[in-house]
Amino acid sequence: PGFEDAFHKAAERHERAWVFVTLVMLMGILACTMYFVVYDYGVVVRTAAYRSDPTALGGPAPGVVPAADAGLVKTGPNAYAVHMVAHMWGWTPSPLHIPEGATVTFYVTSIDVLHGFEVKGTTINVTAVPGITGEVTYMFKHAGTLDIICNEYCGIEHQAMLGRIIVDP
Numbered sequence: 759p760g761f762e763d764a765f766h767k768a769a770e771r772h773e774r775a776w777v778f779v780t781l782v783m784l785m786g787i788l789a790c791t792m793y794f795v796v797y798d799y800g801v802v803v804r805t806a807a808y809r810s811d812p813t814a815l816g817g818p819a820p821g822v823v824p825a826a827d828a829g830l831v832k833t834g835p836n837a838y839a840v841h842m843v844a845h846m847w848g849w850t851p852s853p854l855h856i857p858e859g860a861t862v863t864f865y866v867t868s869i870d871v872l873h874g875f876e877v878k879g880t881t882i883n884v885t886a887v888p889g890i891t892g893e894v895t896y897m898f899k900h901a902g903t904l905d906i907i908c909n910e911y912c913g914i915e916h917q918a919m920l921g922r923i924i925v926d927p
């Protein structure tokens with residue numbers, strides 16, 4: 759009986775250890791999923807300040823499309839901000855000129871329906887939601903021309919909803 763008792767105790771220790779490992783792995787998977795949902799595919803909204811009133815961030819009033827040639831606003835050394843507005847079916851401002859090496863924060867919203875702000879060849883991917891301002895920051899390391907596409911079906915001209923970013927050397 760002494761041996762059996764020791765055996766059961768050891769087995770129980772192992773079981774508890776593996777249950778713990780399994781729980782840690784599950785939580786890790788959940789955390790990764792949440793991270794990707796929020797930062798890669800989701801709506802990036804940090805606080806109430808980012809909701810409903812882009813003018814609070816120096817952006818255009820709701821329903822107003824900025825000038826096509828509205829450029830970057832300097833926010834620091836080599837840092838800039840821009841308000842990117844989606845509308846059926848285009849992106850404004852476009853073409854957008856960015857100096858090489860600049861770090862740019864995009865404040866993204868829509869004046870009509872859901873759109874998807876994606877810059878090909880980068881990790882920029884934010885859903886443009888009417889009434890909500892999403893935010894994404896990216897450093898443009900290389901000069902060249904980048905295409906803005908819409909990755910959220912938004913109507914008859916969805917596939918033609920293009921914009922352009924020109925990173926100047």
Ligand code: CUA
Nearest residue numbers: 873908910912
């Ligand atoms: Cu806008 Cu699809």
